[in-house]
Amino acid sequence: MHNQWVINQPTADHLSAIFGALADPTRRAILERLALGEATVGDLGAPFSMSQPAISKHLKVLERAGLVSRRRRGTANISRLEPAALHGANDWLERYRAAWEERFERLDEVLDELQRQP
Amino acid sequence: MATTRVTAPPGMPFAEVEREFDAPRDLVYRAWTDPGLIVRWLGPRRLQMRIDYWNLDARGGSYRYIHSGEDGVEHAFHGSFHRTTADPYTLLQTFEYEGAPGFVSLDEVRLVEAGGKTIAKLRTVHQTVEARDAMIEAGMSEGMDDGFDKLDELLASELAAAR
Numbered sequence: 001m002h003n004q005w006v007i008n009q010p011t012a013d014h015l016s017a018i019f020g021a022l023a024d025p026t027r028r029a030i031l032e033r034l035a036l037g038e039a040t041v042g043d044l045g046a047p048f049s050m051s052q053p054a055i056s057k058h059l060k061v062l063e064r065a066g067l068v069s070r071r072r073r074g075t076a077n078i079s080r081l082e083p084a085a086l087h088g089a090n091d092w093l094e095r096y097r098a099a100w101e102e103r104f105e106r107l108d109e110v111l112d113e114l115q116r117q118p
Numbered sequence: 119m120a121t122t123r124v125t126a127p128p129g130m131p132f133a134e135v136e137r138e139f140d141a142p143r144d145l146v147y148r149a150w151t152d153p154g155l156i157v158r159w160l161g162p163r164r165l166q167m168r169i170d171y172w173n174l175d176a177r178g179g180s181y182r183y184i185h186s187g188e189d190g191v192e193h194a195f196h197g198s199f200h201r202t203t204a205d206p207y208t209l210l211q212t213f214e215y216e217g218a219p220g221f222v223s224l225d226e227v228r229l230v231e232a233g234g235k236t237i238a239k240l241r242t243v244h245q246t247v248e249a250r251d252a253m254i255e256a257g258m259s260e261g262m263d264d265g266f267d268k269l270d271e272l273l274a275s276e277l278a279a280a281r
Contacts, residue, residue: 038248069128071129080129080247080248081251082128083251084251093124093126093254096124096253097122097123097124097135099162100122100124100135100240101121102162102163103159103160103161104120104122104137104139106158106159106163107139107146107149107159108120108139108140109159110149110155110159111141111145111149112141114145114148114149115145
């Protein structure tokens with residue numbers, strides 16, 4: 001409720017799309033490459049002896065699962081990893097939120113003490 | 119009980135954090151800018167924080183601080199303070215973890231008065247969406263150096279589970 005992440009928790013259907021997408025070794029290699037940073041279809045195809053349409057087909061499966069997003073830069077399509085989809089957006093943000101919350105609780109203590117001082 | 123709210127829109131290179139404090143704005147501002155007070159809260163409890171330098175005046179300044187654990191491992195951070203003329207209760211600074219040099223974020227803290235309480239609104243803008251995702255992935259608690267390692271580990275475990 002306090003988490004404003006705009007992607008919803010994965011549904012069962014969405015999870016099966018994710019696992020379906022992960023079931024293929026080429027798609028896993030594409031994800032591993034994207035974990036290093038954004039890439040074009042050409043970049044992604046380079047390590048495989050595969051045509052660009054074949055790579056694009058794999059990318060579409062990954063996109064449907066929410067694991068990868070695509071945007072245009074000039075004439076090129078740039079793909080990027082969406083790590084949140086891998087384990088649910090709430091979990092993804094929770095540790096970050098908890099780290100801030102721990103600091104803020106310490107700050108509460110400092111502020112309490114300052115206010116008690118004459 | 120005040121809650122910490124976090125916003126991190128997909129595909130955008132920033133993250134926002136919001137939290138209310140039961141104290142007047144001047145006091146929160148002091149706790150946020152006085153190095154003697156900062157060391158008491160800006161970090162996980164299990165780490166000691168010490169200030170290397172902290173120079174902040176009306177024109178801006180610079181800072182460097184170090185978190186160290188019982189294991190002796192140290193994490194150092196540094197950056198520049200900038201002043202905004204629009205609002206004296208807005209802090210603007212760059213932030214760089216020395217374990218990941220070159221990954222610099224721009225951090226803004228706005229302190230908003232709310233009926234004797236203060237709402238702190240933080241916004242961290244990273245150079246890339248990947249840098250933001252890696253920082254969130256690391257959860258800040260272990261430093262940012264292993265952000266990409268954690269992403270790799272996560273991918274590896276998800277991939278192993280799918281096999």
